Amino acid sequence: MKWIKHCAQALNHWILTQKSHVKASDSRLSGMVATVLMMVFGVATAFGITPGTSTRLVPVTPVIEDITQHNILPTATPGVYTQQDQVRSGDTLAALLFRMGVSDQAALDFIRTNPTARVIYQQMSPGKPIRIQRRNNGDLISLRFPHAPGKTLQVTRQGDQFLASEVSVGSLHRVVQASATIHSSLFAAADAAGIPDGVTHQLSRLFSTDIDFHNDLRSGDTFSVVYEATQDDFDQIQSGKILAAEFVNKGVVIRRVYFDGPDGGDYYTQDGKGTRASFLRSPIEFSRVTSGFKAERFHPILKTWRAHKGIDLGAPMGTPVVSVANATVAYSGWRNGYGNVIELRHSNGISTVYGHLSAFAVGLHTGAHVRQGDVIGFVGMTGLATGPHLHYEFKIDGVQHDPQGPDVPRYASASLSGRGKSQFLTATAPLIKQLDAIRGASVTHFE
Numbered sequence: 498m499k500w501i502k503h504c505a506q507a508l509n510h511w512i513l514t515q516k517s518h519v520k521a522s523d524s525r526l527s528g529m530v531a532t533v534l535m536m537v538f539g540v541a542t543a544f545g546i547t548p549g550t551s552t553r554l555v556p557v558t559p560v561i562e563d564i565t566q567h568n569i570l571p572t573a574t575p576g577v578y579t580q581q582d583q584v585r586s587g588d589t590l591a592a593l594l595f596r597m598g599v600s601d602q603a604a605l606d607f608i609r610t611n612p613t614a615r616v617i618y619q620q621m622s623p624g625k626p627i628r629i630q631r632r633n634n635g636d637l638i639s640l641r642f643p644h645a646p647g648k649t650l651q652v653t654r655q656g657d658q659f660l661a662s663e664v665s666v667g668s669l670h671r672v673v674q675a676s677a678t679i680h681s682s683l684f685a686a687a688d689a690a691g692i693p694d695g696v697t698h699q700l701s702r703l704f705s706t707d708i709d710f711h712n713d714l715r716s717g718d719t720f721s722v723v724y725e726a727t728q729d730d731f732d733q734i735q736s737g738k739i740l741a742a743e744f745v746n747k748g749v750v751i752r753r754v755y756f757d758g759p760d761g762g763d764y765y766t767q768d769g770k771g772t773r774a775s776f777l778r779s780p781i782e783f784s785r786v787t788s789g790f791k792a793e794r795f796h797p798i799l800k801t802w803r804a805h806k807g808i809d810l811g812a813p814m815g816t817p818v819v820s821v822a823n824a825t826v827a828y829s830g831w832r833n834g835y836g837n838v839i840e841l842r843h844s845n846g847i848s849t850v851y852g853h854l855s856a857f858a859v860g861l862h863t864g865a866h867v868r869q870g871d872v873i874g875f876v877g878m879t880g881l882a883t884g885p886h887l888h889y890e891f892k893i894d895g896v897q898h899d900p901q902g903p904d905v906p907r908y909a910s911a912s913l914s915g916r917g918k919s920q921f922l923t924a925t926a927p928l929i930k931q932l933d934a935i936r937g938a939s940v941t942h943f944e
């Protein structure tokens with residue numbers, strides 16, 4: 498029963514794909530959608546039949562299974578079958594072809610002895626697709642096998658002889674759209690909707706400055722995504738970059754669209770505001786705040802009430818510390834209380850401070866340039882520290898602010914204006930329309 502569910506999901510995914518590409522007519526894809534449609538309608542019929550008419554179930558089921566296992570594609574010529582399957586672990590070519598209904602010793606002999614065709618034997622790795630055309634009686638008419646990227650090996654029957662050749666094939670560019678509702682986790686929802694992992698990873702990165710995927714997700718949250726994909730000669734889909742995405746988290750709608758602007762491709766809000774994170778949420782990937790930002794606190798070593806003008810992030814000794822944004826190293830060395838410390842100077846009068854380090858990154862020196870995410874040092878307990886942790890400060894014009902507070906600018910990339918913005922609006926209008934169409938529900942609030 499599992500595959501039935503899978504087919505239904507695949508159908509949902511494919512129909513959406515097809516809708517978004519009504520103009521890009523491709524008979525292969527339409528054929529595939531038609532096949533899936535047939536399968537699901539078959540299933541629907543099977544479910545719709547009342548117990549009294551169960552005899553009709555018998556002929557329906559084997560047909561569905563046949564299609565699923567061998568992926569029989571519709572062919573115009575009567576008595577000619579086009580099928581696609583893939584190499585399984587331990588398969589021989591004879592076994593694979595036999596499974597697809599080919600019973601043709603002459604063809605096997607040809608492939609084994611022909612210098613061009615015999616490459617198939619060397620490349621029978623599990624998962625490789627193979628597509629054949631055969632006659633009703635098992636005679637092979639043609640065979641296609643992926644040989645190298647963009648190259649397909651083709652064997653065709655010419656009367657009683659066979660011919661082997663290598664053909665160059667391009668891949669089709671597709672725009673795929675999908676949507677899902679979260680019940681347990683982001684990845685479970687994406688899997689159920691047939692969204693590839695690569696796209697889900699992009700999605701979580703894209704919204705990571707707005708949504709904390711560990712704490713903020715709620716059952717019933719939804720997301721939609723429009724992404725690029727390429728479809729090869731064997732209908733295998735490779736996903737590419739996200740073009741537009743929407744996340745509805747706790748009733749708040751957040752959208753991102755991709756735009757290839759004057760400074761290269763980047764993601765924006767739908768009205769052209771830049772969305773690249775200005776400062777990473779934390780200079781340590783996995784850590785917890787052991788002491789927050791406070792105007793005053795009792796210092797455990799100095800035994801006095803003192804302000805804590807930063808946050809302490811607990812992490813094991815030696816944990817890498819990264820730069821929260823592009824910067825110039827203003828200072829790296831020893832400072833009383835801080836121990837080994839780095840101060841980074843960012844743009845707009847902002848600087849960040851990293852204290853109690855056990856070591857500095859190799860090559861780090863005053864005046865060096867670092868990029869967001871670069872490792873600059875390692876967690877330690879130098880200076881006044883009771884245990885390994887990072888003391889992290891965020892300064893605006895020399896004054897410390899809470900690194901997790903509202904004073905930290907969220908987005909670094911500039912908002913578009915003037916001509917750039919009008920180009921952006923024109924270029925992204927179809928994507929916005931697509932997102933509107935996927936959801937079709939009323940919009941409550943955009944961020």
Ligand SMILES: [Zn+2]
Nearest residue numbers: 807808809888
């Ligand atoms: Zn501290």
